[in-house]
Amino acid sequence: MGRLGTDIGGTFTDLVYFDETTGELQVAKSLTTPSELSQGLFNAISQAGLTGEAVASLVHGGTTVINAITERKGVRTALVTTAGFRDVLEIARGNRPDLYNLRFEKELPFVPRYLRMEVRERIGPDGSVLTGLERADLDVVAERCRAAAVEAVAIVFLHSYVNPAHERAAAEYLAALLPEVPITASYTVTREWREYERTNTAVLNAYVQPIIRRYLERLEHRLGATDFDCPLYAMQSNGGTATFEWAREHPITLIESGPAAGVNAAALVSRVCEEPNVIYLDIGGTTAKCSTICGYEASVTTEYRLERTRRNFGYPVRTPVVDIVEIGAGGGSIAWFDAAGLLRVGPVSAGSDPGPACYGLGGLQPTVTDAKLLTGVINPDEFAIGQFTLDRKLAEQAMVPIARGLDCSVEEAATAIIRLVDANMINALKLVSIQRGHDPREFALVLGGGGGGMHGAQLGRELGVKEVIVPLYPGLFSAWGMLASEPRQDFVRSRLSLVRETPVAKVAEVFSELEAEARAYFSSSGDTAGADLAISTAMDLRYLGQEHAVTIPVDAGAVTIDELLADFHDAHEQTYTFRLADTDVEIVTYRLTAQASVPRPEIAPLGREGRSAEAAARGERMVSFGEQGRHRTAIYYRDLLPPGFEADGPAIVEEATSTTMVLPGQRLRVDALGFLRITEGA
Numbered sequence: 001m002g003r004l005g006t007d008i009g010g011t012f013t014d015l016v017y018f019d020e021t022t023g024e025l026q027v028a029k030s031l032t033t034p035s036e037l038s039q040g041l042f043n044a045i046s047q048a049g050l051t052g053e054a055v056a057s058l059v060h061g062g063t064t065v066i067n068a069i070t071e072r073k074g075v076r077t078a079l080v081t082t083a084g085f086r087d088v089l090e091i092a093r094g095n096r097p098d099l100y101n102l103r104f105e106k107e108l109p110f111v112p113r114y115l116r117m118e119v120r121e122r123i124g125p126d127g128s129v130l131t132g133l134e135r136a137d138l139d140v141v142a143e144r145c146r147a148a149a150v151e152a153v154a155i156v157f158l159h160s161y162v163n164p165a166h167e168r169a170a171a172e173y174l175a176a177l178l179p180e181v182p183i184t185a186s187y188t189v190t191r192e193w194r195e196y197e198r199t200n201t202a203v204l205n206a207y208v209q210p211i212i213r214r215y216l217e218r219l220e221h222r223l224g225a226t227d228f229d230c231p232l233y234a235m236q237s238n239g240g241t242a243t244f245e246w247a248r249e250h251p252i253t254l255i256e257s258g259p260a261a262g263v264n265a266a267a268l269v270s271r272v273c274e275e276p277n278v279i280y281l282d283i284g285g286t287t288a289k290c291s292t293i294c295g296y297e298a299s300v301t302t303e304y305r306l307e308r309t310r311r312n313f314g315y316p317v318r319t320p321v322v323d324i325v326e327i328g329a330g331g332g333s334i335a336w337f338d339a340a341g342l343l344r345v346g347p348v349s350a351g352s353d354p355g356p357a358c359y360g361l362g363g364l365q366p367t368v369t370d371a372k373l374l375t376g377v378i379n380p381d382e383f384a385i386g387q388f389t390l391d392r393k394l395a396e397q398a399m400v401p402i403a404r405g406l407d408c409s410v411e412e413a414a415t416a417i418i419r420l421v422d423a424n425m426i427n428a429l430k431l432v433s434i435q436r437g438h439d440p441r442e443f444a445l446v447l448g449g450g451g452g453g454m455h456g457a458q459l460g461r462e463l464g465v466k467e468v469i470v471p472l473y474p475g476l477f478s479a480w481g482m483l484a485s486e487p488r489q490d491f492v493r494s495r496l497s498l499v500r501e502t503p504v505a506k507v508a509e510v511f512s513e514l515e516a517e518a519r520a521y522f523s524s525s526g527d528t529a530g531a532d533l534a535i536s537t538a539m540d541l542r543y544l545g546q547e548h549a550v551t552i553p554v555d556a557g558a559v560t561i562d563e564l565l566a567d568f569h570d571a572h573e574q575t576y577t578f579r580l581a582d583t584d585v586e587i588v589t590y591r592l593t594a595q596a597s598v599p600r601p602e603i604a605p606l607g608r609e610g611r612s613a614e615a616a617a618r619g620e621r622m623v624s625f626g627e628q629g630r631h632r633t634a635i636y637y638r639d640l641l642p643p644g645f646e647a648d649g650p651a652i653v654e655e656a657t658s659t660t661m662v663l664p665g666q667r668l669r670v671d672a673l674g675f676l677r678i679t680e681g682a
Helices: 037-048 064-070 135-147 165-177 195-225 244-249 257-272 368-374 392-406 410-432 452-463 474-483 504-523 561-576
Strands: 002-008 012-019 025-031 055-062 077-082 116-119 129-131 152-156 183-185 232-235 241-243 278-283 288-294 304-306 315-317 325-327 333-337 343-349 444-448 467-470 488-498 533-543 550-554 585-596 617-624 630-637 646-648 651-654 659-662 666-670 676-680
Touching: 002 037, 002 257, 002 474, 012 037, 012 474, 025 037, 025 474, 037 195, 055 257, 055 474, 064 195, 064 304, 077 135, 077 195, 116 135, 135 165, 152 165, 152 195, 165 183, 183 195, 195 232, 195 244, 195 315, 232 244, 232 257, 241 244, 241 488, 257 278, 257 288, 257 444, 257 474, 278 410, 278 452, 288 410, 325 410, 333 368, 333 392, 333 410, 343 392, 343 410, 368 392, 368 410, 392 410, 410 452, 410 617, 444 452, 444 474, 452 467, 452 474, 452 659, 452 676, 488 504, 504 533, 504 585, 533 561, 550 561, 617 651, 659 666, 659 676
Parallel strands: 002 055, 055 232, 077 116, 077 152, 152 183, 278 444, 444 467, 630 651
Antiparallel strands: 002 012, 012 025, 232 241, 278 288, 288 325, 304 315, 333 343, 467 676, 488 585, 533 550, 533 585, 617 630, 646 666, 651 659, 666 676
């Protein structure tokens, strides 16, 4: 028996199976099937030769939620608010990221105004009932929803994060009147303050809920029909897993499902490599994701904003999400010229259908994968576990318009595309490192995704990291990370009070309530009932009158006011470069994270049997390294490289799901675990 992790990406569907008896890993990779996402998963299961009897539990993640939102393929959604607050969703925030842009256009809300309805009720900021819930207004809401063929409803009442009684009653009432329509009450997805952010989070949850319900139900049915009678978990954005039942009701918690698993895997690599500070970069077929791990721990935030750019505020999601910066840059990213004649790469991707031109599946536009093939980096005969052979001639044909536009050769055009996409990725890496007060020279760069190894050495050099690490199975890193993930939930309460006026007993009382909630959640599931829980607590604090807060880890059982203030002042100075020691400090939010312990795969030392430098050597080929010129480059097969192997760059290391470049002037080493370690100075 074993655990199965599956990740559906924009281009490939990945599978990793861990046999708990033998300790062996089994992998598979198939093209994603956009018309029916679960088919790609079953293709991977078939490729791996797995049967239901061999699987004790399955963890599933992917891009279903975020794709439905970004492609605007959710359902017709209604919003029910406290009387007078229907336009909170459209007013949004007054701050504009591009302050002097005279052509600025605010993001459109996901619920049009005619479907935003008001109900008479009022809860005060202290949780007291000021005006009772008027149920007659809900009758009107139900009638209008039926007339407009509404498929989902979100309910967001003022101050319900303190007292959800009215939201709970309204949800029960509307559920009886609209039995076929899913109802999302905001308190079930977030108990954190800020009206606009709560409203948008509840709306997005409702917007995708029917779609995710149908998808998970179909997947569960198909798995059951093929004898997969095992617990099914969904990968959440907070880095933990949850049951399919939970995921059906809270789909917004899956918005960064796959990338969060990759960050988990990077944190595990951080521990086994004894590198406390790590920058993680995952380059897939459609996007590049990066995050920072400090002190062996991934950062989780509720300040996530979907579709945020330099010019757009984005759509806030007030649920815990691993702190990730994501850009539209991957192997399938399409190169094109804008109206001014400037070369661009992405964010549009060729995906898996039709895919890059070299796939031979109908794609005609040049992509990053085509560029890597033309520069000699990719072996056309052993791509994606050898599922198909890449066609160099098709890649050349697709690259001709770019070469003409730049007045250069096809290979030079390919090099230009790679340099441009690398520049986009460097900007993203700086966002999670330099712009957050971190010195990259104190960090190692951990690479994941099929494209991580092809770009990582160059990016690591430009960023100035001390080392680049390519772990095992980088092309399946998110799926591998799912096996390293545990059931987890975050419990949050916003309670505003001055630190000096808040008794320590009150702080302990709030955390005690959150812990009771956490234990009740895990005990309600047969799979985690009785499991050991790892509980951590933190608080958001800010200077009185300040807009932003800083999250401070605390020991709920031994917190003191003086220590809390000292930690806050230190953290604020590290984050914002100043402290206001004489200013009152305010408690904003209490946070508790609970994680259940389950068996996870361990990374064992790499054996030497059958491995040697001679067996791994695959000859040489000419490879273009951009500004560093063309070099005859040694090629190695990773599965045969022994621990302790060292080589000077330039070099290419090939494996079933990825390719790793080592630049001229760099040094490659294979460590005891089989990880590739790249440093400067051959």
